[in-house]
Amino acid sequence: QTVTVEVLDHLEHLALVDFRDSEGVERLQKAIQFADQLHEVNTDGIEPMDSVLEDRCLYLRDDDVTEGNCMKELMKNAREKVEEYFVAPPGNIPLPKLEEQDAFLQSS
Amino acid sequence: QVSAALREGQITPTELCQRCLSLIKSTKFLNAYITVTEETALKQAEESEKRFRRGQPLGVLDGIPVAVKDNFNTAGIETTCASNMLKGYISPYNATVVQKLLDQGAVLVGKTNLDEFAMGSGSTDGVFGPVRNPWSYSRQYKEKSAPKSHPEDKEPEWVIAGGSSGGSAAAVSSFTCFAALGSDTGGSTRNPAAHCGVVGLKPTYGLISRHGLIPLVNSMDVPGILTRCVDDAALVLGSLAGHDPKDSTTIQDKFKPFELPNLPDVSKLSIGIPKEYHAPGLSSEILALWSKAADLFKSAGAKVIEVSLPHTRYSIVCYHVLCTAEVASNMARFDGLEYGHRSATNDSTESMYAATRREGFNDVVRARILSGNYFLLKQNYEHYFVKAQKVRRLIAQDFGKVFGSGVDVLLTPTTLSHAAAYAEFIKEDNRTRSAQDDILTQAANMAGLPAINVPAALSERGLPVGLQFIGRPFQEKQLLTVAKWFEKEVKFPMIQLEEVKRHDHGAFQHQKSASFS
Numbered sequence: 080q081t082v083t084v085e086v087l088d089h090l091e092h093l094a095l096v097d098f099r100d101s102e103g104v105e106r107l108q109k110a111i112q113f114a115d116q117l118h119e120v121n122t123d124g125i126e127p128m129d130s131v132l133e134d135r136c137l138y139l140r141d142d143d144v145t146e147g148n149c150m151k152e153l154m155k156n157a158r159e160k161v162e163e164y165f166v167a168p169p170g171n172i173p174l175p176k177l178e179e180q181d182a183f184l185q186s187s
Numbered sequence: 188q189v190s191a192a193l194r195e196g197q198i199t200p201t202e203l204c205q206r207c208l209s210l211i212k213s214t215k216f217l218n219a220y221i222t223v224t225e226e227t228a229l230k231q232a233e234e235s236e237k238r239f240r241r242g243q244p245l246g247v248l249d250g251i252p253v254a255v256k257d258n259f260n261t262a263g264i265e266t267t268c269a270s271n272m273l274k275g276y277i278s279p280y281n282a283t284v285v286q287k288l289l290d291q292g293a294v295l296v297g298k299t300n301l302d303e304f305a306m307g308s309g310s311t312d313g314v315f316g317p318v319r320n321p322w323s324y325s326r327q328y329k330e331k332s333a334p335k336s337h338p339e340d341k342e343p344e345w346v347i348a349g350g351s352s353g354g355s356a357a358a359v360s361s362f363t364c365f366a367a368l369g370s371d372t373g374g375s376t377r378n379p380a381a382h383c384g385v386v387g388l389k390p391t392y393g394l395i396s397r398h399g400l401i402p403l404v405n406s407m408d409v410p411g412i413l414t415r416c417v418d419d420a421a422l423v424l425g426s427l428a429g430h431d432p433k434d435s436t437t438i439q440d441k442f443k444p445f446e447l448p449n450l451p452d453v454s455k456l457s458i459g460i461p462k463e464y465h466a467p468g469l470s471s472e473i474l475a476l477w478s479k480a481a482d483l484f485k486s487a488g489a490k491v492i493e494v495s496l497p498h499t500r501y502s503i504v505c506y507h508v509l510c511t512a513e514v515a516s517n518m519a520r521f522d523g524l525e526y527g528h529r530s531a532t533n534d535s536t537e538s539m540y541a542a543t544r545r546e547g548f549n550d551v552v553r554a555r556i557l558s559g560n561y562f563l564l565k566q567n568y569e570h571y572f573v574k575a576q577k578v579r580r581l582i583a584q585d586f587g588k589v590f591g592s593g594v595d596v597l598l599t600p601t602t603l604s605h606a607a608a609y610a611e612f613i614k615e616d617n618r619t620r621s622a623q624d625d626i627l628t629q630a631a632n633m634a635g636l637p638a639i640n641v642p643a644a645l646s647e648r649g650l651p652v653g654l655q656f657i658g659r660p661f662q663e664k665q666l667l668t669v670a671k672w673f674e675k676e677v678k679f680p681m682i683q684l685e686e687v688k689r690h691d692h693g694a695f696q697h698q699k700s701a702s703f704s
Contacts, residue, residue: 086564094515094560095522095541096553103554110511110558110618116504117574120581127576128583130406130436131635131660132393138435152279156526165524172535 082107092174189365190247193239200239200250204232204294207252211296211363213686217319219348219357221257222265223297228252231294238292247422249292254358254367257298258305259410260399261285264295268401269313270303272547273527282399283431284368284410291426296364299354303549304518305370305403307617308378308624310353311609312551318353320346320383320606321361322650326683331649346606346650349379349624352411356383359413362687366423369411372403373506373621374601374628376411377640377655382606384642384651384682386670388412388420389628391660392635393438395424396431404513405436407506407632417641417671421447424663438661445664451672454488458669459594463499466626470604472646477600480643480654483676484598494594496585501578502630503622508562508575514552515559521547551617583634590659596669597657600627601640605650631657641670642679651679 087104091097098104150163159166192198211223235250244250255261258268260278267273281289289295302312311317322328323345348357352369356379359367369376371389380387388411395410402408410427414420425444431437460481465474485491523529523543530542548556562571589597602624612620631638637660640653654673658666 082561086561089564090557090560091541093564094556095537096544096548096556097541098557099545099550099553103550103557106554106616106618107557107561110507110554111561113618113622114504114508114558114562114571114575117501117508117571117578120498120501120578122574122577122581125577125580127573128580129576131583132436132438135393135438138430138432138437138439140432149279153525155279156276157524158529167524167536168533168539170536172537174535174537174541 082111095174190249190251193250194244196239200232200235200294201229203250204228204252204296207296207363210361210686214321214361214363217321217357217361218316219299219318219354219361219363220254220297221267221269221300221315221354224264224295227264228294228296231289235292235294245290245292246426248288248426251293251366252296252364253288253293254297254299254355254364255285255288255295256301256352256355256367256369258301258370258401259285259368260401261295261298264298266298266401267315268304269301269315270547270549270552271314271528272521272544274314276527280399283396283433284427285399287427288368297358299352299358299367301354302351302551304401304552305351305372305375306514306551306555306621307350308374308621309347309612310350310379311347311613312549312617314549317609318348318357319609320348320650321357321684322346322384322606322682324684325649327645327649327680329649331647344608344610346608347382347612349382349602349606351375351379352413353379353383355413356380356385356387359383359385359415360682361684365414366419367413369413370400370403370408371411371632372408373510373625373632376413377601377628377638378624380413380640381601381642381653382651384653384679386414386417386420386642386674387640388424388667389631389638390424390428390663391637392632393436394428394442394637394661394663396434396437398431398433402517404510405517406509406513407635417639417667417674418447420639421445421667440661447664447668447671451668451675453484453669453672456595456669457490457492457593458484459492459494459589459597461494461496461499461589461597461599463496464599464627466603468603468623469600473600473602473604473652476643476652477598477654480598480673483673487672492594494589494592494597496582496589496630498578498582498585499630502582502633503626505575505578505582505633506625506629507622508571509579511555511559512562512572513559514555515563518548518552518556523547554618579633582630586630586634586636595659596666599655599657601653601655602627605646605648605652627655636660637663637666639666639670641674641677643673643677645680
């Protein structure tokens with residue numbers, strides 16, 4: 080079964096990464112086909128495995144501050160900043176849909 | 188041996204460092220290094236020299252040149268993961284494993300090349316170009332490639348170094364450092380180790396800290412160790428292993444560094460030969476080598492039996508789903524706001540993120556992110572992601588059953604064949620290649636088991652071929668003992684590189700000084 084345009088659009092919005100061209104879409108198709116082989120395996124009664132260390136307890140340490148205070152260091156790597164703030168462009172503006180994509184890409 | 192030489196004053200850390208640095212310069216065509224940290228290396232060497240003069244070296248690693256794969260954070264040094272996304276990113280901190288090496292006095296000579304974000308099996312997909320296997324330039328390979336009548340006529344085509352830690356493997360193989368750090372998620376340390384003829388150790392998941400290793404798949408990544416001999420690997424492991432409060436996936440058990448016996452004995456062990464590892468496409472040379480190795484163990488008195496890991500062939504499919512899913516999540520942090528590349532687009536956060544990611548990631552990374560997101564969609568979650576997790580348990584159980592039945596160590600090939608020529612390799616895309624090349628190494632990552640590649644012999648074309656040993660969880664001592672025994676038996680030849688010979692002042696060429704232990 081092929082992936083619908085809605086799903087492709089949805090994926091691009093979720094991932095904020097684009098397929099760029101039909102080759103990208105084909106790659107996804109092939110990846111899905113490849114993954115379908117999983118269904119040859121009978122996994123009735125098997126629990127999913129999250130981690131190979133599942134038999135051990137997770138380590139928790141005391142809630143004490145032991146290091147930090149490196150704001151200047153960390154800010155060095157940001158491109159756009161004002162005082163101690165990272166500057167982001169305005170939010171809550173959704174990306175255009177796939178159909179409008181071409182026009183959008185041409186303008187950016 | 189080099190460590191002893193340093194202690195006895197036969198050579199000083201600065202001299203050693205300078206030799207490595209100039210060798211790096213003359214082997215630049217290998218493209219093994221992204222960043223060469225000449226200044227800091229010389230400073231570190233100087234500090235080390237002062238310690239030796241006072242008679243107070245920090246340990247075996249003091250003064251030893253090492254290289255680190257460029258997906259480990261190194262304070263004050265650019266860390267790029269071979270991607271446009273992180274070009275110009277200067278790490279504000281050292282990864283725990285890097286810190287441990289530096290605390291022992293090791294001298295960091297540079298950051299090595301890799302596939303972008305460690306995704307790949309050839310070290311061909313990074314933005315700094317592919318890594319060339321040093322053996323492409325070895326006398327052994329050249330002799331077998333060019334017909335005897337035209338020795339200088341045509342340069343034989345160069346072969347890939349394997350991936351994704353190809354740079355680290357090439358660096359160790361060409362003598363530009365004595366040990367290197369790689370990372371292993373699907374075989375990324377063992378694959379290039381096999382192609383470059385060096386020892387590649389993947390420790391048990393949870394033994395070595397991942398703090399500072401830019402993550403690919405959180406549940407499978409481990410830092411890998413590349414060295415020229417098994418003893419060296421044991422030494423490096425000794426300084427790196429142990430609980431790290433900054434990485435909650437490291438186990439709390441106290442780690443006891445060990446030394447391997449001088450005369451390892453394998454007669455009381457049981458070696459398993461998993462029949463499913465006779466994968467389609469396995470070269471006849473490697474098959475024969477594998478057989479010979481089994482016979483070697485038999486004649487030493489070990490019990491060699493055939494075993495079965497029935498879900499082996501699904502490991503790569505399972506990996507494909509789990510890896511892309513975790514990648515989709517891990518790569519989400521790259522939005523251009525706090526670090527790394529940032530696009531000029533400023534209309535909205537979403538458009539800026541999208542443009543940044545489009546510009547920063549290559550096709551491989553973007554393809555994996557998109558596939559991962561697909562498998563994680565609500566409608567697909569059970570069907571793909573959870574299913575893959577169930578298959579993962581089956582794979583881990585396969586190993587559990589085999590080890591539970593008395594087998595101590597498994598013996599398998601590491602790769603399907605020797606290194607491919609670059610021109611051949613790039614004919615197929617990254618995903619296809621990874622699926623083909625990771626097939627023998629991947630399952631160990633699924634189950635979190637320790638595994639090691641030991642170079643075994645040269646192929647008909649003069650290229651290295653290695654064999655893999657997989658051990659029980661946290662039984663690195665036993666695994667390395669078996670590896671050391673095997674290493675002694677096969678006596679893998681040293682690479683004959685023009686550049687190395689030219690830099691030889693006695694210390695390097697001597698077989699013993701190939702190692703630092």
